[in-house]
Amino acid sequence: MADNRVVCSRNEKMICNEAALQRLEYPRLRALLAGQTQSEPGYLLAEQLLPFVDQAVVEKALTEVDEAAGWLLDGQSPSLGGCWDLTLLLKSVQAEGSLIGVDDLLKVAQSLRVMEDCRLWFKTSPQKPLVCQLAVEMTALPELQRRLQESIDSKGGLLDSASxxxxxxxxxxxxxxxxxxxxxxxxxxxxxxxxxxxxxxxxxxxxxxxxxxxxxxxxxxxxxxxxxxxxxxxxxxxxxxxxxxxxxxxxxxxxxxxxERRILLQLAGLVRRDSAILGKNQTLLGRIDLRFAAARLSQSYQGCRPELVDESIIELKQTRHPLLMEVEGRFDLSAAVAVDILLKEGCQALVISGPNTGGKSVALKTLGLLLLMVRSGLHIPCAPGSRFHLYRYLYVDIGDEQSIEESLSTFSGHLLKLREILAQADEETLVLLDEAGTGTDPAEGAALIQSVLD
Missing domain, CATH: 1.10.1420 (MutS, DNA mismatch repair protein; Chain A, domain 3)
Structure with missing residues (x-):
């Protein structure tokens, strides 16, 4: 069977497919993260965030969030509001003789001010190596900033001083x-x-x-x-x-x-000349904004960075499902019951049993979403000292898999999903099964799941 793990925009395989992201409500988490950003580039990065494949990238992102959280604890953070996404604008100006409207030039001018303020803020703030390095890599554009400041007013009009x-x-x-x-x-x-x-x-x-x-x-x-x-x-x-x-x-x-047209063409030429640097600065500022947004989100649900271990171990202490704590845009820790999820080294399966509405499905979804969060460089709501293995792949069989269009019953849908999982899962795969034996005779369903576990 073909590998259905989705491919991201950079042609890198993700740890799970889009259906798993939807089942675990990862898009909703991204929306909460985006709500913590200040700039348009940061907002877009949050909206498009996907779990990282490379563990080194994951650990670097987590460290950057740690540094941002440290600044927030000290009551410090850069002001990043007012920076626009200039991607389409910079593409449109590449042709010689292209014209940029005054409103768009105002966006460039506002973004330049935010970028320069950000760069200077980190230059004068207590040094934290990784996030500061992002700011260090930003390049000042004094000529372009000066010309735009002389030429464009705050309402998007050309000033008399433009020439x-x-x-x-x-x-x-x-x-x-x-x-x-x-x-x-x-x-x-x-x-x-x-x-x-x-x-x-x-x-x-x-x-x-x-x-x-x-x-x-x-x-x-x-x-x-x-x-x-x-x-x-x-x-x-x-x-x-x-x-x-x-x-x-x-x-x-x-x-x-x-x-006025001559001035606009001249300013467009300056933007075109500096477009590569503007694009790079925007990317760096967006990443800084994303890390501080992640730190603010972590503060709201009292998150922390778990210890990542090489062994196949899960020791999540007093963890909560982050989305259950979100009530009308704010986080209330009492809205979700804390649980411990433990899978010792050498143990390959964990069976959760109990009565209906006892929280079994929530526990599974919590584990899956927390893996996605850690792989996305986000703190998770758990107690300090929690340990976690960064599984490379994630498979999820939660919910009803029936398909009227494909003439699949609930049980047939689960069977197809299990066959796919068994064909592809390895020691670096986390598999979450929720009532996978339902939709048929209970004895047959139990036998099926027992064989899968064996």
Whole structure:
């Protein structure tokens, strides 16, 4: 039978298939972890988190979480909010001559500030080797940061300081508008002309300054009618006195637009030049954010790092199912009963028996989810001194396996699952079976499970 262990985006085999992740509610755990992040890159990493295959990677991630938890205990943590995921933006700007909108440039500027603040925070904070090394690997981009700071305001607009030419053009535009408004205001308030207008109002039609002339006063003031009201009672007149001023204003506005485009192209070129560094910095900051999120999650359910052992041993003391403790977004330790799960060295099977609703399935799911958590670099809710073997593979047969589409009964579904497990399981495999002999005669089901255990 083909190996159905799912393949992740890096073409690395995972420890279990997607169905097992769903049965053990791993996506829900990821959502809780994502809720503890501060940045968009960190949030995306949490949402996409999968158990690591390499044990060295697992232990490094756990150590980074240990370091982050140490900072939190001291009341310290970097502020990482305001950093955006720039992945698509950086891809879109790779072509020469690509343009980046002002809103996206603002995101780059905000992300740069967060990255630089993060880098400096670790530089001045008590040293913890692994997480600090992530910050050390971040590269400052002073030129790009300065140019964006000079060019983009906090609302996503181009500043006058973006270039001398832009500042000068905008000054001329303000002066032109002021002169036009003065001329129109003088016309609206003049002794001989004020009665010709519907109201004392200067407005814009077709990008030109106009005044509201009464329709029955047409021809009494020289100018061009740019528009009229729906009722036909008002004509929006551009008096001849401001014709030249409006023309000059339109010319200045077009020059402003050309200068703005030139600046945006220049800034896009700088982002394109530094795109590789920006991408690397984003990845490093996202990882830092993920580790601090894991530390905050650990604090919320009083988690710790179990001792990882080479022997096939499980000694989980006073452990709880983390999702059972979550109540309306907060963790309540009293909401889940603590249990000890012990599997001594040399013991290859653990049978959990008891009455219905006694917690047998919860214990199995707890063990499976805790393995996924440790392999994901997360602390688990257990007492200090707990020991755990980092099993390489995980198989789960929990719940009803029947399939109407494939004409499988509950018992047939379990049989197929067991056949798959027996064909692939080895000494590095953790197998969780929950009532796998159900759906048939109790004696036959018991005999089946006994043969599997043997």
């Amino acid at each position: 001398f030419e832009l500042g000068d053009l905008r000054y001329q535009i303000r002066q032109s508008r002021s002169r036009i408004k003065q001329q129109l205001d003088h016309l609206l308030t003049g002794d001989h002309s004020s009665s010709l207008f519907q109201e004392r109002l200067i407005t814009i039609r077709n990008n030109r300054y106009v005044v509201p002339l009464k329709s029955d006063c047409r021809g009494q003031i020289k100018g061009f009618v740019q528009d009229e009201s729906a009722s036909g009672q008002t004509l929006y007149l551009e008096p001849s006195q401001v014709l030249e001023g409006n023309n000059r204003l339109q010319q200045l506005v077009r020059e402003e637009q050309r200068e």
